[in-house]
Amino acid sequence: MKAFKLENEPKIKSGFKTPDHYFDGFSAKVLQQISEREVKVIPIYKRKEVIAMLAAAVVVVALMIPVVNSYNKTKELDEATLETYLSYQSNINQYDLIRELDTKDIEEINKNVVLEQETLEDVLSSNPNIENLISE
Amino acid sequence: MTNEKEFIAQLLNPKTQNTAFQALLSEYQKPLYSHIRNIVLNHDDADDVLQNTFVKVFQYLKNFKGESKLFSWMYRIATNEALTFLSQKAKLNGLTSEALQNKTIDNLRADTYFDGDEIQIKLQRAIVTLPEKQQLVFKMKYFEELKYEEISEILGTSVGALKASYHHAVKKIELFVTSN
Numbered sequence: 001m002k003a004f005k006l007e008n009e010p011k012i013k014s015g016f017k018t019p020d021h022y023f024d025g026f027s028a029k030v031l032q033q034i035s036e037r038e039v040k041v042i043p044i045y046k047r048k049e050v051i052a053m054l055a056a057a058v059v060v061v062a063l064m065i066p067v068v069n070s071y072n073k074t075k076e077l078d079e080a081t082l083e084t085y086l087s088y089q090s091n092i093n094q095y096d097l098i099r100e101l102d103t104k105d106i107e108e109i110n111k112n113v114v115l116e117q118e119t120l121e122d123v124l125s126s127n128p129n130i131e132n133l134i135s136e
Numbered sequence: 137m138t139n140e141k142e143f144i145a146q147l148l149n150p151k152t153q154n155t156a157f158q159a160l161l162s163e164y165q166k167p168l169y170s171h172i173r174n175i176v177l178n179h180d181d182a183d184d185v186l187q188n189t190f191v192k193v194f195q196y197l198k199n200f201k202g203e204s205k206l207f208s209w210m211y212r213i214a215t216n217e218a219l220t221f222l223s224q225k226a227k228l229n230g231l232t233s234e235a236l237q238n239k240t241i242d243n244l245r246a247d248t249y250f251d252g253d254e255i256q257i258k259l260q261r262a263i264v265t266l267p268e269k270q271q272l273v274f275k276m277k278y279f280e281e282l283k284y285e286e287i288s289e290i291l292g293t294s295v296g297a298l299k300a301s302y303h304h305a306v307k308k309i310e311l312f313v314t315s316n
Contacts, residue, residue, distance in 0.1 A: 002314075003310065003314050004310050004313040004314040005310060006278075006306050006309065006310055009255075012255055012256060012259055013252075013256070013279075014170075014173075014174060014252075014256070014279045015250050015251050015252025015253075015256040016170070016173045016174070016177075016179075016249065016250060016251075017179075017249045017250065017251050018169065018179060018249060019179070019249065022183075023165055023166060023169075026161070026165055026186075027158055027161040027162065027165070029187060030161060030187055030190045030191065030194075031154075031157075031158075033187055033191050034190075034191055034194050034195075037191060037195075
């Protein structure tokens with residue numbers, strides 16, 4: 001095959017065309033785009049409404065702070081308060097509590113109560129009612 | 137164009153801005169269109185990129201320092217816009233830039249705004265195989281017939297390096313066309 005040489009060939013044109021009258025309307029299109037973009041570009045900090053809305057939002061949030069704080073305080077119960085209430089103020093006794101326990105709770109309690117032999121012996125030896133405990 | 141400094145002053149002066157910008161548009165729209173079209177290949181894309189180019193030219197005119205000629209500054213903006221457009225389009229379609237260009241060339245046969253035959257298509261296919269810089273140099277020299285000095289100002293590369301680049305591009309293209 002004969003080697004292709006660009007300089008020996010007649011000039012190859014790119015072959016690209018444009019639609020008829022494309023350039024007639026082009027400048028109008030560009031000017032339109034420029035004016036549209038200029039309208040759109042308004043710095044946010046220069047808009048009075050935005051500033052007013054921001055200020056209002058800050059005031060509302062500031063007013064909410066004490067409300068939210070006190071709401072949280074009334075709702076929260078710490079463990080100590082609950083314990084004190086249960087032991088001194090309520091009528092709940094040991095049997096009421098036992099009745100509320102299900103199998104899962106009992107299993108968990110068993111897991112938690114892992115006593116060392118020594119501790120167990122100490123308790124038993126210092127307890128005067130050891131016989132009662134054994135019989136129970 | 138008359139004295140360039142004077143013309144830039146007219147472009148920046150709000151009173152004369154519109155008329156001066158119209159003059160700029162009518163002088164450069166055709167050459168810049170060809171430049172962009174040679175890079176992006178398809179008319180609709182070239183239209184988008186050309187519009188963006190002129191909008192950017194208008195926006196950045198106030199920052200134009202006059203260190204280079206207005207002509208080369210505008211060509212630089214157009215080149216950057218076209219290359220960015222191509223890489224974004226390729227990314228959107230999950231293709232490499234070369235794959236996207238090949239796909240566009242496949243579609244050229246059906247393009248209403250392309251009037252070429254087999255040799256034109258083969259030439260485009262050969263160009264796609266070149267590195268980006270060689271593609272640009274070849275298109276600007278061969279299709280757009282710009283002078284090396286002008287291309288040098290636009291791409292910021294020395295005339296010697298451009299000549300070497302063009303020479304390599306021509307060799308590779310000739311090899312591609314001969315063997316395909």
